[in-house]
Amino acid sequence: MSQESQHGRWSISDSEEEDNIIPPTPEKRSFTPSIKPNLESKPSKITTILKQKPEQSPNVNVNLNVKEPSAPFIRSEARQAAHGNQINPVKYESNPSPALKRKRETDEAGWNLSSSDDEETRPSVPKDEPKKVNVSPKKKKTEHTRPPSPHGACYYKEEPADFFETNLSMNDMYRFYLNKVTGIQKKFNTGALHIKEILSPMFGMLKESVQFNYCFDIPWMVEQYPPEFRDKPVVIVHGDKREAKARLIEQAKPYPHITFCQAKLDIAFGTHHTKMMLLWYEEGFRVIILTSNLIRADWYQKTQGLWMSPLYPRLPVGSPGLAGESPTNFKRDLLEYLEAYRAPELADWIDRIKQHDLSETRVYLIGSTPGRYQGPAMEKWGHLRLRKLLREHAHPIQNEERWPVIGQFSSIGSMGLDKTKWLAAEFQHTLSTLGRAEKSLPTPQPQMHLIYPSVENVRTSLEGYPAGGSLPYSIQTAQKQLWLHSYFHGWHADVTGRSNAMPHIKTYMRISPDFTQLAWFLVTSANLSKAAWGALEKNNTQIMVRSYELGVLYLPSAFNMSTFPVEKDVFSGSASSKGFPVPYDLPPHRYSSKDQPWIWNIPYTQAPDTHGNVWAPS
Known part of the structure; x- marks a missing residue:
């Protein structure tokens, strides 16, 4: 089976379930810097196949059996300065700027990408591990008193003197x-x-x-x-x-x-x-x-x-x-989450929490812990936990099918060959739940908007292309779910002044048709993946969760409100405002015909970023 896209013609595998994959050791991913341009390096097979400009629509056949680079894949950015066999996605056209590298460590030779690609990558270099950096002869190494930049000495700007002046006079009703x-x-x-x-x-x-x-x-x-x-x-x-x-x-x-x-x-x-x-x-x-x-x-x-x-x-x-x-x-839910680690190192902390008064808390805890759960335990973790809370504590709303769902995230896992496999089935069912109202007739599911940065969002960001290293949507996953991209909306956050600061935040919400009222809001570590949220198994009698995740759910009922008004001026400093500070622009901006989702492991070489660089993984 094949489909056309702006990345060319992709062959789709019939089997994309995570359980059918022989798992590599799940170690962290990461990258290290190289200041000197490496313009003579040979492109990998992926680079060769996908050399076209991202804004174009090349007629390309992508073979799913392409052999992957035989480098170890290290997921933890802080730990790889001494490692060889690295990918260097950023090539320097004019100004020195971040160079990003990302790997995954396995016990086997070679590496594989997890189809539950919800892990993040971000650079950092420990002081106690010397960093090997090749500096261009025309550039002198800049001295820093701070820890060295993982992207090179010229990357981090100095914060202004008043940067750390804390001012919490703004509305902290929601904390x-x-x-x-x-x-x-x-x-x-x-x-x-x-x-x-x-x-x-x-x-x-x-x-x-x-x-x-x-x-x-x-x-x-x-x-x-x-x-x-x-x-x-x-x-x-x-x-x-x-x-x-x-x-x-x-x-x-x-x-x-x-x-x-x-x-x-x-x-x-x-x-x-x-x-x-x-x-x-x-x-x-x-x-x-x-x-x-x-x-x-x-x-x-x-x-x-x-x-x-x-x-x-x-x-x-x-x-x-x-x-x-x-x-x-x-308090109960936090203790239950900590106890799920089964770790003696946390025993004293569990006792300390029991000794404190948490009665002023007005949010609900939404956690994920690895395991397969049946019976009542199915509603303890993951998206079924969210569904339970929305069913029990969210207010029913008239004409609720007109209230869209918004999901915003920084990474995307394998959703399946079509939307019915997980996204528009169990997950959208959860996000669409509002109260216990019995429905005599089936109602249509609300519209779903998914906010994920486009290539142009990343290219024009404060960090430029290296910001894409924290948006690990891989070609291997994307090519199996082209249907998903019709849901996508770009990252626009003029309301917070952060349109050019790429999102690593993850949020989910239910909002009114005019985008002025919230039925609920969730901020969490969980990206859009089955690994994070869990997936039903055995004819819906069991849920399997792979990862630890944690977030907090805001429900109007806990604030003695029917809905949350959306704050129009997030930085107004008004202590009396009851408006909720949604961290991006509403309504969401649907991708234009030229937009495409950022995919981290294919090249973008035709248009330079804000630092004059191009992105060329090899």
Whole structure:
């Protein structure tokens, strides 16, 4: 079976189920920099086949049996400076700029792409591992006091002096914040947060912390803590195995206050993708659930989001175990999520949470943990957990079929040969659920808009083509689901000043036909993939989830509202506003006839990016 697209004619395999694939070792992906242009390198077979300009519609036959490059595939950006056999997608036309590399480590020779391609890639280089950089003779190496840029010495701009001046006078009713972005107008960083501010004494006198994440640059992470907290105990919860785990531990050797907790990943292609901070203060306890990895590039020129809990006070000694629960059962659900790790390293933290009052929480926790679940356990995790909460706590809406669903994400997994395999079946069913209202007749499903950056979005971004390294939609996955691209809308975020800061945030919502009212809103680590959200099996009697994910769901009922009004001026600073700060423009902008989704492992060589470079994976 074959289909036409702007990438040419693609042959479609009859078998694309993840379970039919022999899994490689699920190690992290990554890239390393090279400042010197490599204009004489031989293109790979993929590069040779797909050499045409992205904006054109070449008549190309893509053979699914193309042999992949025989390089190891390393997913963790912070750990590969000494490795050879690397891909170098960025070629330099004029100005030096980021060079991106991304690999996946396997035990076998060669590498394979997971069809559940929801893992992220972002660069970072640890201080304790020397970085080999080839500098063009005409350019002198720039000295930096910060950790070296993974994209080269000329990549990171210095933040202005007032960049870290925290101003949370904006409406914090929802406690939903964007990250600060370097290179945008100051007003668009008002009320936004940087990791240095999150960990600062402004929010509490820190005693200990836990960092759950996917990618780590430990030296950089340590520097984000203020000096007075820099030796406080930190537990790192990760999913690394074998060589990647050894490199992570090696990074931490200079820091005796850091210990590790390895998340169990027993299902192929699963990842520890959750991003959360547990912060224990002298004054109490706080939870941060976010979308950023703990690496420099994620806090630089990408759009990220986070939910910051209130400061939870300690309960009186002798309080019962169920004390301090919120109307959203957040305490119970957080404890259940942590207990799912089955990790002794988290036992003390579970006890600490039990000793604090979380009753002020107004969001619901949506988690994924690896496993196959049946019976009542099916509704504990993944998209069935979201469906349960929308059924029980969302308000029914008149003419709800006219209220579209929006999904926005930074990576895409294998959806199947047509929309009925997962997306428009079980997943859209979940996103379309609103209350318990019984329907005498079947109602049509609402429209679904999927927001994912186009090639032009990436090319014209603050980072240029290297921003696409954090948008890992592969040609191997895309060619099997051309039907999906008809759903796509571009990334436009003028309302937040972040149109040129590519999204690593992931959000899902149900919105009114005029895009002024929200039925619900979710910010999460979960991309658009079955690995993240789970997929039904055995005639819908079982759900299988591959990865750890975590997010928070905003429901109007928890705020004594029927719907959330959409905030028209996100950075108005109005403390009385009840408007929800949706982090991109509404209504979404459908792809034009010339637009195409960003695919990270094919070349874009006809039009240079904002740094004068082209993208040529080899």
